[in-house]
Amino acid sequence: MKPTLEYIRKKYPLFNQWYFGGKLPDVPIIMSNAATFLGKVDYTKKRTLHGIENCNFKMRFSNRYDISEDELIDIIIHEMIHLYILYFNINDSSPHGQVFRKMMNDINARFGRHITISHKAQKGSMMNEQRSMERIAKSEELKKHYICIAELSNGEKAVVQAASTRLYELNRKLPHYYDIKSIRWYGSISPFWNKYPNSITPKLYHISADDLNRELLEMVEINL
Numbered sequence: 069m070k071p072t073l074e075y076i077r078k079k080y081p082l083f084n085q086w087y088f089g090g091k092l093p094d095v096p097i098i099m100s101n102a103a104t105f106l107g108k109v110d111y112t113k114k115r116t117l118h119g120i121e122n123c124n125f126k127m128r129f130s131n132r133y134d135i136s137e138d139e140l141i142d143i144i145i146h147e148m149i150h151l152y153i154l155y156f157n158i159n160d161s162s163p164h165g166q167v168f169r170k171m172m173n174d175i176n177a178r179f180g181r182h183i184t185i186s187h188k189a190q191k192g193s194m195m196n197e198q199r200s201m202e203r204i205a206k207s208e209e210l211k212k213h214y215i216c217i218a219e220l221s222n223g224e225k226a227v228v229q230a231a232s233t234r235l236y237e238l239n240r241k242l243p244h245y246y247d248i249k250s251i252r253w254y255g256s257i258s259p260f261w262n263k264y265p266n267s268i269t270p271k272l273y274h275i276s277a278d279d280l281n282r283e284l285l286e287m288v289e290i291n292l
């Protein structure tokens with residue numbers, strides 16, 4: 069059978085009850101004619117007060133290939149396991165890591181399913197799915213950070229991460245708010261900076277000398 073939106077929409081709430089205790093949210097299901105994957109979960113990473121959170125979940129399925137109903141059911145549950153891990157922000161070693169495998173093996177054992185991490189139905193589809201999920205997982209961590217390091221008149225150093233559209237504005241405004249000896253701007257992709265807000269106002273933050281010296285090794289100075 070060719071996967072259809074109607075079929076997946078009908079099964080989703082049932083599988084949610086049977087295999088996931090009804091804990092999964094309702095998410096948009098999108099069909100396409102994709103050649104590179106059978107199913108995948110799309111999402112974005114967003115910075116919040118509680119750290120980085122996963123959001124905007126979408127499940128995507130391809131209707132390109134003719135597969136058996138059992139294969140399709142296993143693919144749907146496979147994607148639902150991904151959704152469960154992402155939705156509850158559970159740390160796993162990789163997209164098909166230890167947590168994923170444990171959940172998969174549990175469902176297979178308890179319900180006699182044959183969910184795998186390497187679908188036979190279409191060669192390479194799971195590798196593409198995994199790559200796509202790894203890309204999303206890294207998208208926030210490897211974000212570009214624009215960091216201002218200000219040396220204050222008393223010799224202390226303080227930092228602010230600037231929203232990319234506010235570099236010039238903050239550079240101009242900061243000396244009006246602080247007693248600043250010098251200002252330097254840097255670019256960095258280090259996840260260390262994820263915990264600093266993307267500022268649009270000229271507010272400096274404390275940083276320890278150890279942290280700053282370590283981070284500086286991987287930062288690139290920007291000339292404004």
Ligand SMILES: [Zn+2]
Pocket residue numbers: 146150163164194197198
């Ligand atoms: Zn997968």
